[in-house]
Amino acid sequence: MTIQISSVNTLIIYFEERICEEVLDQVQRAYRLLKDIEGIIDITPSYHSLLIEYDIGLYDYKSIQKQIRHHLAKQNPNHKDKKGKLIKIPTLYSEAVGIDLARVAKLNALTIQEVIEIHTQTIYRVYAIGFMLGFAYLAKVDKQIVTPRLATPRAKVPKGSIAIAEHQTAIYPKDSAGGWNIIGQTKFDDFTQFEVGDSVQFVSIG
Amino acid sequence: MSGFEVLNAGLFASIQDLGRQGYAHLGISHSGAMDEYAYRWSQKLLQHQKQNQNALELMAGLRLKATAPTQIAITGANLSFKINAQEVTIWQTHQIKAGDILSFDKRVSGQRAYLAVKEGFILKKQYRSYSTTLKENIGARVQKGDFLAFNPYSAHNRQRVKSLYIPNYEKPLILRLLLSYQEAYFEKKEKEKFFASKYEVTLQSDRMGYRLKGEAITPSRTDIISEGIAFGSIQIPKGGQPIVLLKERQTIGGYPKIGTVIPLDCFKLAQAPIGSQVAFEKIGIEEAQKLMKRYMQL
Numbered sequence: 001m002t003i004q005i006s007s008v009n010t011l012i013i014y015f016e017e018r019i020c021e022e023v024l025d026q027v028q029r030a031y032r033l034l035k036d037i038e039g040i041i042d043i044t045p046s047y048h049s050l051l052i053e054y055d056i057g058l059y060d061y062k063s064i065q066k067q068i069r070h071h072l073a074k075q076n077p078n079h080k081d082k083k084g085k086l087i088k089i090p091t092l093y094s095e096a097v098g099i100d101l102a103r104v105a106k107l108n109a110l111t112i113q114e115v116i117e118i119h120t121q122t123i124y125r126v127y128a129i130g131f132m133l134g135f136a137y138l139a140k141v142d143k144q145i146v147t148p149r150l151a152t153p154r155a156k157v158p159k160g161s162i163a164i165a166e167h168q169t170a171i172y173p174k175d176s177a178g179g180w181n182i183i184g185q186t187k188f189d190d191f192t193q194f195e196v197g198d199s200v201q202f203v204s205i206g
Numbered sequence: 207m208s209g210f211e212v213l214n215a216g217l218f219a220s221i222q223d224l225g226r227q228g229y230a231h232l233g234i235s236h237s238g239a240m241d242e243y244a245y246r247w248s249q250k251l252l253q254h255q256k257q258n259q260n261a262l263e264l265m266a267g268l269r270l271k272a273t274a275p276t277q278i279a280i281t282g283a284n285l286s287f288k289i290n291a292q293e294v295t296i297w298q299t300h301q302i303k304a305g306d307i308l309s310f311d312k313r314v315s316g317q318r319a320y321l322a323v324k325e326g327f328i329l330k331k332q333y334r335s336y337s338t339t340l341k342e343n344i345g346a347r348v349q350k351g352d353f354l355a356f357n358p359y360s361a362h363n364r365q366r367v368k369s370l371y372i373p374n375y376e377k378p379l380i381l382r383l384l385l386s387y388q389e390a391y392f393e394k395k396e397k398e399k400f401f402a403s404k405y406e407v408t409l410q411s412d413r414m415g416y417r418l419k420g421e422a423i424t425p426s427r428t429d430i431i432s433e434g435i436a437f438g439s440i441q442i443p444k445g446g447q448p449i450v451l452l453k454e455r456q457t458i459g460g461y462p463k464i465g466t467v468i469p470l471d472c473f474k475l476a477q478a479p480i481g482s483q484v485a486f487e488k489i490g491i492e493e494a495q496k497l498m499k500r501y502m503q504l
Contacts, residue, residue: 044434051434
C-alpha cells in the first residue's frame with residue numbers, strides 16, 4: 001500500500017496495481033475503516049485505489065497520512081461480510097429488450113440461452129462507481145461472453161439496460177448515451193444501494 | 207409569488223452553492239460554484255451562515271424582473287450589470303424593488319457572475335446541496351420563462367468588498383500546480399515542454415473542465431486503471447492536449463495526470479474567456495496548504 005498526495009486537500013491510497021478480488025477486498029476494507037473518520041470529507045473507492053478528500057482545517061498532508069495509517073492498522077481481516085451485501089437483479093433477457101443479445105451470442109459462438117446462463121451464473125463484484133450516479137462497474141464477466149464495446153456508441157441506451165463491455169457488465173441507471181452491448185433489461189431502480197465491494201447477481205425472469 | 211421572472215437566460219445560468227460533499231462513492235459529481243472565491247463573497251456580503259446559501263451562477267445576456275423587494279449581492283465577472291438600465295457597481299449589495307429589471311448585457315471581464323439574494327433562492331436541496339449538475343439531471347439550467355423564488359426582504363444593510371479583495375480577471379493567468387503522484391509517467395523533457403509552453407483556452411471548456419490547446423504532451427504510460435479524480439487535476443488524454451478538471455468533473459477516470467492546479471487558480475481559470483492564454487508553474491504542498499487555509503478563513 002502507498003499513500004500519495006493528489007491535490008492540496010486530497011490523498012490517494014493505492015493497493016497492488018491489479019484488477020482482482022483480493023485487491024478489491026483491500027479497497028473495500030479500507031473504505032469501511034476510513035469513511036466515518038472526522039475530517040474525511042469524501043472517499044472515492046475504485047478498483048485498486050481510494051481518493052480521500054480531507055478537511056485541511058483539521059489535518060495537514062502529514063497528519064492525515066498518520067491518521068489513515070493508524071486506522072488501517074486496526075483492520076480486522078476476518079470481517080464477516082467480506083463480499084459486501086448481495087444485490088439480486090431480476091432481469092428480462094430477450095432479443096426485444098436485449099438488442100445486442102444475438103450479436104453477443106454469435107460473436108462468442110454460443111446460443112442465446114447459453115449467454116443468459118453464463119451471465120447469470122457469475123456473482124459479480126462492484127469494482128467502481130462512476131460515469132454517472134449509480135453506474136456500477138461489475139466484474140468479471142466469464143471469458144466465454146467477453147465482448148468488445150460497440151464501435152460507435154448509441155445516442156440513447158434506455159434506463160435499466162443490462163450490458164457487457166469487455167470483462168465488465170453494468171446496469172444503466174438512467175437513459176444515457178453508451179457503447180456497451182445490451183443483453184437485457186431490469187426494473188430494479190435503487191442505484192444508490194451500490195457500494196464498491198458489493199456482490200451482484202442477475203436473475204433471469206419471464 | 208415573490209422572486210425573479212427570467213426574461214432572458216443569457217449564455218448559461220444555473221443555481222450553485224459550495225457543492226456536494228460525501229457522495230463521490232455513489233458517482234455523484236462534486237459540482238458547485240466554478241469561481242468559489244467570488245461565490246463565497248456573494249454569501250459573505252449577505253451575511254449568510256457558513257457562506258453557503260446559494261446563488262445564481264450566470265453569464266452574459268441574463269435579464270430578470272423582480273416581483274418583490276430583496277437585497278442582492280453581485281460578485282465575479284464584470285458583465286456590465288445594470289438595474290433599470292443604469293450601470294451599477296458590482297462586488298457589493300444592492301436593494302431591489304418590485305418591478306426592477308436586472309440585466310447583464312455584455313462581458314467586460316471574467317466569464318461568470320454570481321447573483322445572490324438575501325436568504326437564498328427557494329428550492330429543494332438534493333443530496334444536501336443546491337448545486338445544479340446537468341449530467342445527473344440534478345436541477346436544470348435556467349431558461350427564459352423560469353421563475354426564481356425568494357422571500358421578500360425590504361431592509362438594506364449596504365455591504366461592499368474592499369478593492370484589495372477584488373480579483374483582476376484580465377491579468378495573465380499563471381496556474382500553480384502540484385506535480386502529481388503520476389509525475390513519473392511523464393519524462394523530464396515532456397515536463398519541461400509543459401512548463402515552458404503557453405496554452406489557449408478552447409471552446410470545449412465548460413463546468414466539467416477546461417480543454418486547453420498548445421504543445422502536445424506525451425505520457426510514457428496510458429494504461430491507467432480508473433481512479434478518483436481530484437479538483438484541478440490535469441489529465442493528458444490521447445493527443446496530448448491538457449484538460450483541467452473542474453467542479454462538474456466525473457468522479458473517476460483513467461487518463462494520466464501531470465499534476466493538480468490549486469483551487470484558488472482553478473477559480474481564476476473558470477473566469478478565463480475562450481482564446482485566453484494560460485501558463486503553468488510549480489508550487490509545493492506546504493505553500494499550497496498555507497494559501498488554502500488562508501482562503502478558508504475568508
